Amino acid sequence: MKIAPPNPLNMAGAVDLNRRKFLQITSLGLAVVTTGGLLTACGSDGSSSSPSSGGASGAPKKGGTLRVGSTGGGTTDTLDPQAWATLPDQLRVQQLYDPLVWMAADGTPTMVLAKEITPNADGTEWTITIQSGVTTHNGKPFTAEDVLFSFQRILDNKYPGAFLLGPIDMKASKAVDDTTAKVVFSKPFGILMNNLSFPYFYMVPRGFDPAKPDGTGPFKFKSFTAGEESTFVRNENYWQSGLPYLDEIVIQNITDESSQLSAFQSGQVDIVNALSAGSVAALKSGGYNVKINESGNWVPFTMNCQAEPFSDVRVRQAFRLIPNRQQMLDQVFGGYGKVGNDVFSPYDAGFPSDLPQREQDLDQAKSLLKAAGYSDLSIKLTTAPAAAGEVNMAQVFATAAKGAGINVQVDEHDVGTFYSNYYLKVPFGTDYGTNQSFLANASQLMIGDNSFYNANHFDDPEYTQLYDQAVTSVDDTERNRIIGEMAHIDYERGGYIVPVFSPTIEAYTPKVGGISDYITGVSPNNADFKNMWLAS
Amino acid sequence: MTAQLESPAAPTTGEPERIRAAHPILSLLLNRAGWGVFSVLVVSVIVYASTLVLPGDAAQAILGQQATPERLEVLREQLGLDQSAWAGFVHWFTGIFRGDFGTSLSTRQPVTELLGPKLLNSAALVLVAAVVSTALGVALGALTASRRDGVLDHVLGIVALVASAMPEYIVGVFVVLFLAVDLHAFPAISVLAPGQHIWDEPSKMVLPVLTLTIVVVPYILRMCRGSVIEALDSDYAEVARLKGVGGRRLLYRHALPNALAPTVQVIGLSLIYLAGGIVLVETVFQFPGLGLALVDAITARDVPVIQALVLLLSTCYVVLNILADVAVLLVTPRRRLPR
Numbered sequence: 001m002k003i004a005p006p007n008p009l010n011m012a013g014a015v016d017l018n019r020r021k022f023l024q025i026t027s028l029g030l031a032v033v034t035t036g037g038l039l040t041a042c043g044s045d046g047s048s049s050s051p052s053s054g055g056a057s058g059a060p061k062k063g064g065t066l067r068v069g070s071t072g073g074g075t076t077d078t079l080d081p082q083a084w085a086t087l088p089d090q091l092r093v094q095q096l097y098d099p100l101v102w103m104a105a106d107g108t109p110t111m112v113l114a115k116e117i118t119p120n121a122d123g124t125e126w127t128i129t130i131q132s133g134v135t136t137h138n139g140k141p142f143t144a145e146d147v148l149f150s151f152q153r154i155l156d157n158k159y160p161g162a163f164l165l166g167p168i169d170m171k172a173s174k175a176v177d178d179t180t181a182k183v184v185f186s187k188p189f190g191i192l193m194n195n196l197s198f199p200y201f202y203m204v205p206r207g208f209d210p211a212k213p214d215g216t217g218p219f220k221f222k223s224f225t226a227g228e229e230s231t232f233v234r235n236e237n238y239w240q241s242g243l244p245y246l247d248e249i250v251i252q253n254i255t256d257e258s259s260q261l262s263a264f265q266s267g268q269v270d271i272v273n274a275l276s277a278g279s280v281a282a283l284k285s286g287g288y289n290v291k292i293n294e295s296g297n298w299v300p301f302t303m304n305c306q307a308e309p310f311s312d313v314r315v316r317q318a319f320r321l322i323p324n325r326q327q328m329l330d331q332v333f334g335g336y337g338k339v340g341n342d343v344f345s346p347y348d349a350g351f352p353s354d355l356p357q358r359e360q361d362l363d364q365a366k367s368l369l370k371a372a373g374y375s376d377l378s379i380k381l382t383t384a385p386a387a388a389g390e391v392n393m394a395q396v397f398a399t400a401a402k403g404a405g406i407n408v409q410v411d412e413h414d415v416g417t418f419y420s421n422y423y424l425k426v427p428f429g430t431d432y433g434t435n436q437s438f439l440a441n442a443s444q445l446m447i448g449d450n451s452f453y454n455a456n457h458f459d460d461p462e463y464t465q466l467y468d469q470a471v472t473s474v475d476d477t478e479r480n481r482i483i484g485e486m487a488h489i490d491y492e493r494g495g496y497i498v499p500v501f502s503p504t505i506e507a508y509t510p511k512v513g514g515i516s517d518y519i520t521g522v523s524p525n526n527a528d529f530k531n532m533w534l535a536s
Numbered sequence: 537m538t539a540q541l542e543s544p545a546a547p548t549t550g551e552p553e554r555i556r557a558a559h560p561i562l563s564l565l566l567n568r569a570g571w572g573v574f575s576v577l578v579v580s581v582i583v584y585a586s587t588l589v590l591p592g593d594a595a596q597a598i599l600g601q602q603a604t605p606e607r608l609e610v611l612r613e614q615l616g617l618d619q620s621a622w623a624g625f626v627h628w629f630t631g632i633f634r635g636d637f638g639t640s641l642s643t644r645q646p647v648t649e650l651l652g653p654k655l656l657n658s659a660a661l662v663l664v665a666a667v668v669s670t671a672l673g674v675a676l677g678a679l680t681a682s683r684r685d686g687v688l689d690h691v692l693g694i695v696a697l698v699a700s701a702m703p704e705y706i707v708g709v710f711v712v713l714f715l716a717v718d719l720h721a722f723p724a725i726s727v728l729a730p731g732q733h734i735w736d737e738p739s740k741m742v743l744p745v746l747t748l749t750i751v752v753v754p755y756i757l758r759m760c761r762g763s764v765i766e767a768l769d770s771d772y773a774e775v776a777r778l779k780g781v782g783g784r785r786l787l788y789r790h791a792l793p794n795a796l797a798p799t800v801q802v803i804g805l806s807l808i809y810l811a812g813g814i815v816l817v818e819t820v821f822q823f824p825g826l827g828l829a830l831v832d833a834i835t836a837r838d839v840p841v842i843q844a845l846v847l848l849l850s851t852c853y854v855v856l857n858i859l860a861d862v863a864v865l866l867v868t869p870r871r872r873l874p875r
Contacts, residue, residue, distance in 0.1 A: 069725075075642040075832045075841075076598045085600040158606050223730040226643050227832055228824060231729065252727045258709065259822055262724035266716035416837075417591040419603075452604050 056513035056535035064534035065248040066512070068524070069260050069269035073253045077226040080210035081202030082150070082159045087274060087523070088253050090199060092224075094527040095232050095249060096137075097202035097215035100128065100147070101193060105518035105526050107296065107347035107435060109197035113142075113216065115179075117196070123188040123474040128181045134239045136205045137213075137220045144175035149206045151183070161200035163452075164440060166192075166471070188472040190479060194437050199522075218244040218530035227253050238530075245514070245533035264288070270512050270534070273523040275505040276388055277334025289508040294338045294501065295521035296347050296435025299390050301381070301397060301497040302455035307427040309374050313493045318368035322404055323499040324360040328396050332389040336503035342496060343487045344445070347519050348438035349476070350483025355491050365404040378407040379428050384418030387432035389502060394430055397499075424455050431455045431496075435521045438483045442467055446490070456495025463489045511535040561865055565858065572854035576847060583846045584628075587839050588621050594641035594837040615641050628843055638840035642833075647844045651829060655848070657734040658818070658825030661741060662810045665748035670803050673753045677760025677799070682787050684765060696754035704813055708747045708820035715743060726823040734824070744821045748813060752806045759802040763795030770794075797868045804860020811852045 072087035081093035100114035111117070116129040134142040152170055154161040172184035183192070195201075205214055213221045216239065219232035229252045234244055252269060254260045260272040261279060265286065275283075283290045303310040303319060310316050325339040340346070341355055369375060383394040391412055398408035413422060422429060431453075433441065444451050447467055448459035463486055470482040490496075506524040508515060514532035515525055525532065595611040596603050612618050619627075631638055637647035680689040699707070716724035726740040734741050767773060768791045776790050818827035826845055833841035 075640070075829075075836050075838065076600070085598065158604070158610060160604075163604075225730040229727050229729055250729075252725075254725060254727070254822060256819075256822075259725050259820065262712045262717050266712075266720055266722075266724040268723050268725060414591075416597075416835075420592040420596060 056511050056533075058513070058535070060245050060513060060531075060533040061535060062245050062533070063247050064245075064536075065250060066246050066271070066529065066532060066534060067269040068249065068251045068529075069254040069263050069272045070251055071253075071255060071257060071260060071272075071274045073227060074255065075227040077253070078210060079213045079221070079224060079230075081204065081215065082154050082161060082200050083157065084200075088251060090522060091251055091273075091524075091527045091529075092230055092232075093202055094199075094217070095219040095529055096213050096217040096221060097204060098217050099196070099199070099202050100130070101196040101201070103197040103199065103435075103437075103520050105516055105520065105528070107519050108349065109194055109437070113203055114196075117193045119190065119192070119474045121474070123190045123472060124185050126183045126185070126189075126192050127176075128183060130179050130181075131239055132179045134216050135237055136216050137235060138205075139237075140205055140214075141178070142203070142205060142216050143178040144181035146205045147181045147203060148173060148175060148183075149208075150201070150203045153204065153208065154200070159200060161198060163443070164195040164198050164200075166195070188474070190470070190472050190474040191437075191439055195440060197437065198440055219246075219249055222248075229253070240530070244530035246529065249529055264507055264509075267509075270509045271506060271524050273504075273506045274388070275507065277332075277336055277503070277505065279507075280334060280336070280505060283507050289510055289512075289515075291506050291508065291515055291524070292336050293504045293518055294336075295504050295519050296345060297387075297433070297502045297504070297521035298340060298344060298498050299387050299393055299430065299432045299500070299502060300344075301394070301499075302426075302429045302431050303495040303497065304427045304455075304457045305459070305495040306457040309372070309377060309379070310427060310495060312372045312374075314368045314372040315374055315377075316493065316495055318365040318372070318404070320358060320497050321361040321365040321368070322400050322406070323397055323497065324400055325358075325499045328393060329500045331396055332392045333500065333502055336505065338501050338503075340498035340500050341491070342494065342498045343490045344433065344441045344496070344498060345436060345438035346501060347435060348483060350438055350480030350487075352484035352487050355487065358491075360400070362400075362403045369404070369406070375405065377405070378409070380409050380411045380426070381428050381430070382411045382413065382418070382422045382426040383430040384413050384415045384422075386415045386418065386430075387502075390430050390432060393499070397497075424453070429455065435519060438487070439467070439470055442486060443471075445496075446494075458490075458495050460489060460493070561862055564861060564865065568854075568858045568861065572851075572858065575854060576850045579850045580629075580843060580847055581625075584621075584625050584839070584843060587837070587842055590834075590837060592837060593617055594839070597836045597838075598642060617641075624839070628840065632847070637844040640833075640841050641838045642836040642841075647840050650841065651826065651844060651848070653733065654825050654829050657728075657823070658814055658827065660734050661744055661748070661814060661818075661823065661825060662807070664741065665745045665752065665810055666803075666807050668745060669749045669752040669756060669806065672749065673756025673803075674760050674799060676753070677757045678764050678787060678792055678795075680757070681761045681764035681768065681791075681795075689761075692757065696757050699750050700754035700758075702751075704747060704751045704816045705820050707750050708743070708817060711743050711747050711750070712820075715746075724821075726821045728824050740823075744817050744823050747817050747820070748810060751813065752810065755802055755806055756799065760795060760799045763798045764791050767791035767794045793867070797864050800863045800867055801860060804856060804863065807860070808853055808856045811849060811856065 068091065070088040070091055073089060077086060077089055078084055079092055079096065081097040084090055084093050098113040100112060101109045101117070102112045104110035113130050113134065114128055115131055117126060119126050128147060130144060130147060136142055151165060151168065155165065155170065166189045167185045167187040169184045169186045173182060175181050203216065208214065218235055218238045220235045222231040222233050224230040229250065232249045234247050238244065254263055257276060257279065263269050264272040280290055280292070303316050305311060305316070320342050329335055329337055329339055339357070341358055343355065345351060369377060381394050381398060383391050385391045394410045398410050401408040444453050446454065446458045447464055448454065466482050466486050470479050470486070473479040473482065504521055504523040511534050512532065513535055518526040520526050594615055595608050595617055599607055599611060628638055639645065640647055640650050643650060676692060680692050683689055712724045715721045722742045723740050726734065726744060728734065728737065728740070773786060773790055776786055781790065814825055815827035815830055817823065818825045819831055822828065826848065829841065830845045833845060
């Protein structure tokens, strides 16, 4: 799950964690004070109009500087679009570079630089046709050779995308002409288009140097200091005519949520992202536009299927009956987001619609545990505040578990300690992941030792066999049917408890336009700044 | 005025005594500087050792969510994290004598290049805060002392007590709420565009300086008030009063100069506090200075940057301590006499 693009409060964003811990009291104080007093005062002196979520309306306008205050990141921030690690990184690289395929707001892979991506009959050779007449910011034509260079760069450096290129054979792959690349695979590979929507396949020109960023994206590099601020300016020659609308985008790192809110409320930035549910009421009463989206982001409990007591499937089933899902959503995420059903990637085209919603059933849990011989179970739940709500969810779970006669002790660590000492090693822990396609998640999380982030140590021959079939299939319908079967297996005997899918919450000043719904979890606005604009 | 001050009471028994008597400041400086260098070295070693105990390393911090075993290995090699701790320390230690503080592991910039602008920003912050707080603290201290038990004295006494009881990040939050969020008077955070210095945007310095001032002034005020009151109650003040000296003249010419020694000590301590207090205040305001850089470097496990910052901050600490002692000597002629 770690290979999934990071959640706002992620770990290289560990940078934010010290500070975050540091200032927990502060933000608490701020929330209390703002809700209670000052903001109400603010709202009552004029701008008490009921907040809408749509932002500015009317036709998009050209010009202006959009200022974004993003949480996460730090001195490790990078503009390398194939090796980024934090949320502000993702917001930045999406402006400077284009991917071939993009995970659009509704979660479907959608063509961007690629015009067409088609496999041969058995999926061993794919033809990628790109837009013609595209130039980089430095004025070089962007061609099929550059596409192959981008793949090669990812493979050479073992960047996150490397794994998702499957059995690619770069030696046999070649550029047919300026806009057509033939990409060859040593074995049938059916999910190239799907995998290319993974946000590490941004295209870079040959000779790329991240210190002098050159790409084909809607904005051009102007300045950047890691952990502080970047300024990008409009790419006048952008290949999508009419875009972008903005003259300039300034992205600031504001790691602490209370600082984000102060900067926003004092007018220093136009957007703040990845907020917690606790900020919603204060912002709404202040008359700001608050946009809340459901997403495929998830914060599961991980049960190690190879270790006691979870090696017994009845214990896993019992534990999945413990959380009161709606209550957890209400308590941890203010009721925003949506209830989960223990299987990831709910927005995948193949996700089955016939899984019954699992509800809390403590009696059933008790009898399952009894049958498995674990009537008086006492277990440690190891967790860290790596994602929003992660530790709170663990606490809510522990309380619910008492009802089933299980003593769950929440064992909280700081993020650094958690990832170096406990992650993937404990019988019972927490994790988090962003919205990814079903097979991208499965490949990293469920396939025995072949999955780096298999925190539930799932290794099920039937599941793996289905996975291999799905990966090789070039037929979408057939592949989606297989995904449905895999989801059913996970639902019955998997090792993740997914009680909820967390919301993304962001706030805009009223002059910001071009805001749409999205489920990808990339806050704000799916990083789609080229379609955003400012009302005068 | 210092060196030639020849006291008639000074015993002139032998050469060494004379030299010591003639240069009390110099001998103090040499003594303290020696110990200072030693302390800074010890601190460096301790801090280096503690970075080794921190879980995870720079490679893990950089890769974050993307830390596959393969990539970790490659990056560790690139960053030189595969060398032993001892070799790392020796490399760093010999480097500083050549003025080479190494390269940041997270930004891959030379440490001096990375920290230079931040040092200037922090220095500007501390300097302005120190000047403002000293002026304000001494003025208010003298004022409240001269109107002892008046309304102003009581009100300021309570305000100072409350202010000194509040941690700086709470003060920071309140300052932001009132002056930035509510009144929109000043920026709430001090993030700068690349290449800018804080004095290019002085408005971004207002709230951090104000916060530090609110935290520091109460100490100076109370110490100054106490010392001035003591001076005003002393025999020589009584004599002056009997001679007809009163009001302002008594305060400024007689009481205040004698009250300065303890006040200077507190000012020195406050400055020393400021050098550390910037860590919290810079964090609250995202102020691009050394304090924020330290927090970032620790989270990023960026050992060369942590080491350079600790060296810098502990040197600051030592130098300020010495300066405070010297200043006390300067304002207290009788302590310059041999005992």
